[in-house]
Amino acid sequence: MSFSALMDSNFFSLFIFPIIIFAMRLCDVSLMTIRIIFVSKGIKFWASVLGFFEITVWLIAISQVMNNLDNPLYALAYSLGFATGNYLGAVLEEKIAIGVNLLRVITNKDAQPLVDYLRKSGFGVTSIDAEGAKGPVKILYSVVRRKDLQKMINIVKEFNPNAFYSIEEVRGINKGIFPAQENNLIFANKFRRKGK
Structure with a gap:
């Protein structure tokens, strides 16, 4: 059986x-998800590179579907790939965790042991005395890498399980104190947003 005959067989068209x-x-939807995140973080070059590959893969896939509209399996595979690509893109985004967050902790318990431990762990922390609904409180602010956020939240919960905390995305920073970390990405410095 020749290669062209094999390509035209039911096995190829059905499976x-x-x-x-x-x-x-x-692949293309996962790339799209990461590209959109790069655009929102101001990582223009890599967003453009991903956009090129994303649209190339999409064009090839959609052309196969459009050339074979009589085969519903192609449309089903296209739709399932889209749905699964959204999920995979979100998982990948969580894994690369680009960016920084502001963690704000409000506690009516003595926060000094927590502040000392966080600083000893390499986190920058600013503490402020404030007045809450039920009396004096401490407000702790820390700008933290997304990769380190869960670690910091776990430390807060360990010291004060009843502390109120909120998390905000930070668009840009100038300087700061961050724990040392290993760079697992080859292009780790390329993913940093440059200040304007």
């Missing part, structure tokens, strides 16, 4: 091509 379309859609 292989739908799997290829699914994989391509999974």
